[in-house]
Amino acid sequence: MSIQTQRLGRGLGWRPELDGAVAHAKLGFLEVVAESIGSRRLPAGVEAARERGLAVVPHGIRLSLGGAEHPDARRLEHLASVAERVGAPLVSEHIAFVRAHGQESGHLLPVPRTREALEILAENVTIAQRALPVPLALEHVATLVEWPDAEMDEATFVSELLERTGALLLLDLSNLFANAHNHGYDALEALTRFPLKRIAYVHVGGGVFRDGVYHDTHADAVVPGVLAMVEELHALTDAPGVLLERDDDFPPQDQLLAELCAIDEAARRGSERRVG
Amino acid sequence: MSADRTGYAAKQAALLEALLRGGEPPAGFAAAKAHAASQSLRRKRVGAVRHAWPALTVALGATFDERFDAFARTTGPPAFGEGLADGLAFVSSLAPAHELGDDVRVELVFARAILVRVRRDGGGWRPRRGPFARIARLRHPHRLLFVVHLPRLGPRHASVALVP
Numbered sequence: 001m002s003i004q005t006q007r008l009g010r011g012l013g014w015r016p017e018l019d020g021a022v023a024h025a026k027l028g029f030l031e032v033v034a035e036s037i038g039s040r041r042l043p044a045g046v047e048a049a050r051e052r053g054l055a056v057v058p059h060g061i062r063l064s065l066g067g068a069e070h071p072d073a074r075r076l077e078h079l080a081s082v083a084e085r086v087g088a089p090l091v092s093e094h095i096a097f098v099r100a101h102g103q104e105s106g107h108l109l110p111v112p113r114t115r116e117a118l119e120i121l122a123e124n125v126t127i128a129q130r131a132l133p134v135p136l137a138l139e140h141v142a143t144l145v146e147w148p149d150a151e152m153d154e155a156t157f158v159s160e161l162l163e164r165t166g167a168l169l170l171l172d173l174s175n176l177f178a179n180a181h182n183h184g185y186d187a188l189e190a191l192t193r194f195p196l197k198r199i200a201y202v203h204v205g206g207g208v209f210r211d212g213v214y215h216d217t218h219a220d221a222v223v224p225g226v227l228a229m230v231e232e233l234h235a236l237t238d239a240p241g242v243l244l245e246r247d248d249d250f251p252p253q254d255q256l257l258a259e260l261c262a263i264d265e266a267a268r269r270g271s272e273r274r275v276g
Numbered sequence: 277m278s279a280d281r282t283g284y285a286a287k288q289a290a291l292l293e294a295l296l297r298g299g300e301p302p303a304g305f306a307a308a309k310a311h312a313a314s315q316s317l318r319r320k321r322v323g324a325v326r327h328a329w330p331a332l333t334v335a336l337g338a339t340f341d342e343r344f345d346a347f348a349r350t351t352g353p354p355a356f357g358e359g360l361a362d363g364l365a366f367v368s369s370l371a372p373a374h375e376l377g378d379d380v381r382v383e384l385v386f387a388r389a390i391l392v393r394v395r396r397d398g399g400g401w402r403p404r405r406g407p408f409a410r411i412a413r414l415r416h417p418h419r420l421l422f423v424v425h426l427p428r429l430g431p432r433h434a435s436v437a438l439v440p
Contacts, residue, residue, distance in 0.1 A: 035358070067285075068288060099355070103296070105296070116284065144313040145295070145309045145313035146309065148304030215316065
């Protein structure tokens with residue numbers, strides 16, 4: 001039985017370029033990058049989706065919960081205010097850092113998988129949770145570089161963090177696939193040890209292999225290996241929501257809709273195996 | 277065990293520095309993977325600026341990547357504003373805007389409507405909260421572009437042709 005009670009259904013990461021797809025696909029929810037929502041009106045496509053009854057989940061990318069500093073009060077306030085404005089059932093952020101010594105990375109970077117990092121991260125997550133009006137889900141990130149001297153693997157690290165803080169899991173199957181491929185371990189085996197009962201929703205995004213390295217681009221089709229993970233996940237547990245991420249190189253609408261269907265199909269095949 | 281945030285910060289700063297500069301990573305990191313990560317970071321950064329500044333991308337053409345690399349070597353990614361703010365800092369480091377053509381000039385005015393430079397914090401950009409108005413003289417055709425940006429309403433613009 002899962003902790004998260006809200007059923008979200010089929011989702012799409014909102015971008016202005018995807019307004020057409022959002023209007024035509026039968027979606028249950030959208031995810032919006034929290035930092036892209038200003039103090040003016042919500043983007044028309046997001047407002048229209050809300051009016052049609054879609055849930056909207058703010059997804060933060062610059063809080064730097066994995067950083068050494070406490071989360072910035074202004075950034076937390078912004079995330080909380082976006083959650084309130086869209087009537088969000090939850091918000092999500094990352095197990096990552098994006099700045100150090102005042103220097104921005106511009107991208108999500110991994111944290112060391114050590115007891116020390118776990119303590120700092122848990123403290124930062126607790127501070128964030130106190131400032132937010134809704135539950136917080138945490139996403140693990142894809143990374144090409146790994147910290148040396150890891151004390152535990154990613155599944156264990158994420159499980160411990162969520163156990164300590166009570167935060168929910170934003171399970172990113174593409175990130176898990178990417179890390180397993182690039183750092184040499186079994187993705188499906190690792191999946192079974194993630195805290196699946198804490199899933200708030202799932203991310204699925206496209207990527208590409210280049211010179212033996214898998215790049216989680218969100219600008220390409222979802223590879224068969226990731227679709228297989230959608231199926232395997234649903235063979236293990238029910239997921240409240242599955243969201244497709246497409247950030248760039250936008251395909252024609254019917255291609256995007258077909259991809260959403262392929263994800264649905266993989267989920268259905270997995271669920272059939274679970275319930276028989 | 278009480279966590280040492282200071283030491284933790286130093287380790288993260290060292291990794292970040294290496295990834296941004298594309299140089300040798302700190303001890304213990306696999307050099308090839310760090311290099312791949314560094315390239316990926318740079319590719320994403322350039323991609324975000326190109327996406328936010330399509331006219332600038334066209335104007336710079338084949339020289340875009342090289343000129344952005346030179347800029348990126350001395351200026352890190354922005355704290356706010358992502359590709360728009362990054363591109364604004366980039367454009368500001370190039371030749372005077374009018375030399376880049378009307379389309380870039382228009383992009384620049386609209387970016388300035390949304391972002392304002394902060395004097396402290398090393399001169400980064402923040403979302404503009406107050407009203408904004410600017411007139412830009414464009415050349416092809418010869419006209420004046422009026423841009424007004426009001427909080428809650430967003431940018432509005434109008435062009436007036438200039439009689440030769």
